[in-house]
Amino acid sequence: MEKQFDGKRALVTGAGKGIGRDVAKELVKCGAVTYALSRTQSDLDSLKEEVPDIHTIAVDLADWDATQKAVESIGPIDLLVNNAGINIPEPMLEIKKESYDSIMNINVRSCIQVSQIVAKTMVSRKCGGAIVNLSSQASMIALTNHAVYSASKASIDAITKNMAFELGPHKIRCNAVNPTVVLTELGKRSWSAPERSGPLINRIPLRKFAEVEDVVNAVIFLLSDKAAMISGTCLPVDGGFLIAGV
Template sequence: MEISFKGKRALVTGASKGIGRDLVIQLVQCGADVVAIARSSELLEKLKKDAPSIVTLPLDITNWKETKEALEQIGPIDLLVNNAGLAILEPLTDVSEEHVDQLFDINVKSLINISQWLAEQLISRKSPGSIVNISSQASMAGLKNHTVYCATKGAVDAFTRAAALELGPHGIRVNCVNPTVIMTDMGKLGWSDPKVAEPMLQKIPLNRFGEVHEVVDTVLFLLSDKASMITGTCLPIDGGYTAV
């Protein structure tokens, strides 16, 4: 199945590494013009060497006003992937107000802000569009020492469903994907210890963690016209973890 985004402009947050980085490269290969957002100018420049056609935008998306002002300068966008995210893992009894604010600012508040900006733009242009939010299996199952992270991803799922309802009449689709542990560089580092990995693997029917391309491929499908009748869905990419 061939997917083409020729003539479309896509915006990806958290684009400098991991899933976001590979997603930018694949979008370009599928013909999209891409705007890549991340905090690190240095990492964005490294990404641009691999995808010279992209526009890079160093930005702290937790700042509501500055984000809106920066987005107004990039021109029309058709496709959005809210990929930026933060995980701070700790027992509930150790959670601080600072960590709650950090997690919700990045995982929820910035996602709402950028989605609102795109929705307003698409509606004013009377143009269809597609938004994909990167959630987590942590929204669907309680995970030890993930309390606040789980709460933020539950908010992402709820926002996705509500936004799909509101924006559907305008031809704007909103979906999210809910990956398990994915073997990014950070995932490999955090889950390399068999003592840590094995209890999770035992709960995954496919008995392995996910690969980056498995998330990227799913996101590309949901962004594309191949998924033209899909909106408001939260799709696990978890090897069956949440099914059982």
């Protein structure tokens, strides 16, 4: 494994499961001093057992004050992955205030807050850095029962571009990754039924969903110096879904 992040300090939110967990593990393999943040202590405990060199921090990103304290306690960060996110599928006519608030607080507000904290230290240290935000193909298309989730990910795309624009003069690159369905454990359970997965797969030119590794590789690339001239992009990892039309 190429130690391309030796001497770097990385933070991954939503690192207890799925994509975030594998991103955090890969960052350790690549030499970064890595902090894995999750609200679920048991997930962090199992991650620590699997990767003893990783640093874990438990906090609920819905809690502004607790998040501020927790992220500031980590110290300077060079590489940030805003991966934390939730979805509460509801039909447009049945969206609840509580669902809206929960999705937007975790998916959008926490991304802004964590990025603020991290970017301020990058600016003060004059060291530059890289930020990758996890978005979704849902930011660009309509999906049944995903109105609020889609809105939250469209917000992430817009935030990413604005972050890149404002932070670029400080040598801070900001990008987003927009996957299709990813075959995490949750993704496999949610999309195992052929009658559900079939119509969507048939709209993907490569005729398959994304593996976790596909998204991890994209994130690691955008964090690395190999992407030194890439900033403000929203990179689809979707097998061509977004070029295929409705």
